[in-house]
Amino acid sequence: MGAADVVPGVSGGTIAFITGVYDTLLESIRRINPKLITVIRKQGIKAALTYINLKFLLCLFGGIFLSIITLAKLVSWLLVAHPIPLWSFFFGLILVSVFHILKQIQHRKITQLAGFIAGILLAYSITILQPLHLEPTSLNIMLAGAVAICAMILPGISGSFILLLIGMYTPILSAVKSFQISPILTFLSGCVLGLLCFSHLLSWMLKHYRDLTLVTLTGLMVGTLPKIWPWKETLTWRINSHGEQVPLLQQNLMPAEYERLTTQPSQLLLAILMMLAAIGLVLMLEKTAKKKY
Template sequence: MQYLQWIIKGLAMGAADVVPGVSGGTLAFILGVYERLLAAISSCNLLALKLLSRLQLAAFWRHIDGTFLLCLFGGVLVSIFSLAGVLTYMLEYRPIPLWALFCALILTALPPLLRSVRWSLWRLLLCGVGIAFALIIGMLTPRQLEPQSWMFFVAGAIAICAMILPGISGSFILLMSGMYAPVLAAVTGLQLNVLALFLLGCIVGLLSFSRLLNWLLRHYHDASLALLIGVVLGAFYRIWPWQLDQQLYLPWQYAAKAGDADSLMALLFALGGALIMLALLHMEKWLKPAAPSNPVADVKE
């Protein structure tokens, strides 16, 4: 059952990674696998290479937490390849319900996130820094370009760093740099040479940036969590459903300016998002096998 949980959480992360403005790292963070993910990625080091070169495969697999990574990233890849077309359609034709879904996902997870930190004035300030950082990233303007092959490697390295940072969307970084459409076209068109370059960039960026985050969480756990929670909160600026020209509106204000606020569909998607997140947050308890009864205790009774 533990493996199934990791796969499902990977599916949720992959769905978030496809949408510009939503981070798979955010889902990993609020679903409780973020620190283990960073630790597992950081363990892909010289010792891992040494174990692999000596063909000590079982020790290598345990060292990198291989089963966990396989299940999680397997779910991510399945989700990306299966949902890319659906989410692209939603982004083009029904963006407001899609953003409402992701807003509801994050809002539902905020209470347990906030309870995970022992708050102090210093940590509140760090949370404010995280909010400001996410707002600055969210205000950046996307651009268009004609990509060269090497750009896919660089885009992968930069996007994966954003992807594992809660609140900062790797997809949005791609959009801002003009690489989102080319990368999505490569995924849907199965352009393997382009995807190989992008994946190589992801691996290089992931192995380097994850070590920094893992070190911060090990040495400054609550301070790092406070900063990351701030980044998640600041990301709401980018994913708020009703906005025009980077101006945020309430649904009725948006309807007065743009005509249709798609409010009913947004409400349904938001309710669906809240239910999905509640299911994900309680999945471990639901899937946990029941403790076997004690026959000795039963006899005594």
């Protein structure tokens, strides 16, 4: 999940779904509420820690944080040096994840099509929004954390991409790479606030309208596929906070058209291999997910 969350356009929530820990994650977070005080009073701290599944949360978020710290520099380098293989891997990952989640729908109804289409339209509309340029103040960093974490636990919507849209991706990634404690803690506090609020809503939806919610979440994943298409032509550029020129608006191209317009190799064979590797990884994780977490 941490590795996926570093890449704009890829959601850590998708990985949680693939590995089968999504429901456990939401339910564990949902239980961190005022009722926890009652559990502590009546049954003690040990029972309360068991109630919120603290061991699971520590393992999961510890892994996410460790992955973000260790992979931030690598992913940043891959996005610049080898974008096509990297995007191809995540494209295959999300593509096969769509079918993985659809298999979990127990009762298929024609009315669910509306949720599927709504999910696609919402995700696609987010991918074509013009990026903002917020100043990295403490308040903006906290708000960015709250908004991004909500997207981060939704399959299909990338928390990193939300950060990119509001102009906070580069400041946050730079803070992580250079171990700036203050902005990291501010961002994490916003993440905790957003996570505690949003998890209740999503957990309730999955409990009462599971099939419709899964269909809508699948639509969100499909809607983001154009964003992570490997072959793109940059139409306009912008200057980031470090004075570097980075893409602003891009359009998708077919591999042959990409070679013709950019005079760069399409790396089609490597891209296909990376997509197949992602599919193989999902199939392997699917078997692992049959274990009880």
